[in-house]
Amino acid sequence: MSYRLVCKSDEIREKSMKMFRVDHTEVxxxxxxxxxxxxxxxxxxxxxxxxxxxxxxxxxxxxxxGYEYNVFSGTLENxxxxxxxxxxxxxxxxxxxxxxxxxxPIMEKEGTIYVCL
Amino acid sequence: xxxIASAYMSNPQSPKGTVPNVVxxxxxxxxxxxxxxxxxxxxxxVGAEFTTYYYYTxxxxxxxxxxxxxxxxxxxxxxxxxxxxxxxxxxxxxxxxGALPRDIRKFADxxxxxxxxxxxxxxxxxxxxxxxxxxxxxxxxxxGEVCDNTAGRxxxxxxxxxRIMQEEVEHEAWFIELLSKRxxxxxxxxxVGQSPHTxxxxxxxxL
Numbered sequence: 001m002s003y004r005l006v007c008k009s010d011e012i013r014e015k016s017m018k019m020f021r022v023d024h025t026e027v028x029x030x031x032x033x034x035x036x037x038x039x040x041x042x043x044x045x046x047x048x049x050x051x052x053x054x055x056x057x058x059x060x061x062x063x064x065x066g067y068e069y070n071v072f073s074g075t076l077e078n079x080x081x082x083x084x085x086x087x088x089x090x091x092x093x094x095x096x097x098x099x100x101x102x103x104x105p106i107m108e109k110e111g112t113i114y115v116c117l
Numbered sequence: 118x119x120x121i122a123s124a125y126m127s128n129p130q131s132p133k134g135t136v137p138n139v140v141x142x143x144x145x146x147x148x149x150x151x152x153x154x155x156x157x158x159x160x161x162x163v164g165a166e167f168t169t170y171y172y173y174t175x176x177x178x179x180x181x182x183x184x185x186x187x188x189x190x191x192x193x194x195x196x197x198x199x200x201x202x203x204x205x206x207x208x209x210x211x212x213x214x215g216a217l218p219r220d221i222r223k224f225a226d227x228x229x230x231x232x233x234x235x236x237x238x239x240x241x242x243x244x245x246x247x248x249x250x251x252x253x254x255x256x257x258x259x260x261g262e263v264c265d266n267t268a269g270r271x272x273x274x275x276x277x278x279x280r281i282m283q284e285e286v287e288h289e290a291w292f293i294e295l296l297s298k299r300x301x302x303x304x305x306x307x308x309v310g311q312s313p314h315t316x317x318x319x320x321x322x323x324l
Contacts, residue, residue: 024149046229047157048262064258065231082231087238088248094226 003107003114012036012113017060019051027104027115030071032058037071038106038115044069044076044099060101067098074101141273142214148270155266155274156215159206161229162259162278163217166203168225169252170196172233176245179235184242188295190309192249195288197310199256202281205315209274230255243296250292256285280314 006020006029017030019041026041028050039060041050048064055061059068059077066080076098083090105116145152173196180189207217218224225232233252236244260282267275287303294301306313 021149024151026151042154046161046227046259047154048258049265064229064255064262085236085244087236087244089232089234089236091231092226094222095228095231097226 001116003105003116006038006113006115009108009111009113015055017051017055019049022115022117025117027117028060029106029113029115030055030060032071035072036106036108036113038104039069039071039074040102040104042102043067044101069101071101074103076100139214141212145213145271150267150270152213155263155271156210156213158229158259158263158266159210159213159274160215160217160224161227162256162263162281163203163206163210164224164228165230165256165259166199166206166281168228169230169233169256170200170203172235172252173199173249175235176233176239176248179239179245180242182240182242185245188242188246190305191291191295192245193309194306194311195249195253195291198284198288198312198315201310201312201315202256202284205281206277209277213274229259246292246296250289250296253285253289253292257282257289260285277315283314284312 004022006022006027007018012018012029012031014031014034017028020027020029026049027038028041029036029038031037032055039050042048043050043053043062043064045062045065045067048062050060050062052063053061054063055071056068058070058072060071061068067076068078069075070077079096079098081090082088107114142152173192177189177192177196180186180192210216218227230252233248236248238244260278263278264275264282267278290301291303293299294303
C-alpha cells in the first residue's frame, strides 16, 4: 500500500466531490468543513456511482435509492423508507440491507492530494 | 485472467473443467472495465426486471373497473417488455462469467430496484400508476449505471443496456403522461410486448 497522487488541492473545493480512477479503482474524493475524505465510488447497497449523489451534512446521499453514508466514518446513517404513503408497503429487510463505505486514507501535501489504496 | 477467476469463484455453479482464456473478457479488462463490478450491476439489473415482471402481473390483475380497464393494456406492455429485458441481458451476464443466483430469494434480495408491491388502496388507479412510475424510474437509474460503466469500453453490454434503457424511458413517459396528463408523443405498441428496441435481443414475444 502506498499513497498515489490524485489531483491538485484546488480541484476539490469545499462541499464538493469528484471521482478519480486510481489503478482501475474508482475513488471518490471530497471536502467537507475543510476536511478531506476518500472512499470507493460504488455504493455498498447496489453499486451505484456515488459521485452522482449529493453531500448532505456529513453524509453522501446515493442517487439510486437515497441511502446516506457518513463520509468520515463510512457507516450507513440513513436508510430510505419506501413507506411514504399509508398504502405503500415497506421493502423487506434483506433487500434494504447494506454494508458501509470503503474508506481510503487521504492526505494533502504542498497543494496536492494523495490517497492510499 | 484475474477477473475470470474471481467471477467464477463467486459463482456456485463454477465449471468443473479449466476455462480457457476468454479474449472477449481480456479486451474488456484492457479497456479498463471492472468486470466484477459490471457483473454485480447486471445481476442487480436483471433481478429488478424479473421481480418487476412478477409484481406487474399482480398490479395488472388489479387494474379493474372503468379506469383500470383503460390502463390494463399499457401495464401489460410494460410487464412483457420488462420480462424481455431480463431475457435480453441474462446471456450477457453468463458471457461475462457471472451467473444467476441458485436461490431465487437471494436473486430478489439483491435486485437493483425495490419490489413494486401492490398498494393497499389499489382501487385508486393513481396509486397503482405511482408504483409503476417509481419502478420504471429506478430501472432507468439502474441501466444508466450499466451504460456509464460500459460506454466506449464494452460495446456489447452497452448496446443491450442502452436498448433496455430506451424502453424504460418510454415506460416512464407512459406513466407520467397518465398521471400528469402532459402532452406526449406516445402511441400504442403494435402488439403486446413488442419491445421495439430489445426485440432482437432474445425477447419472448407472445403474439
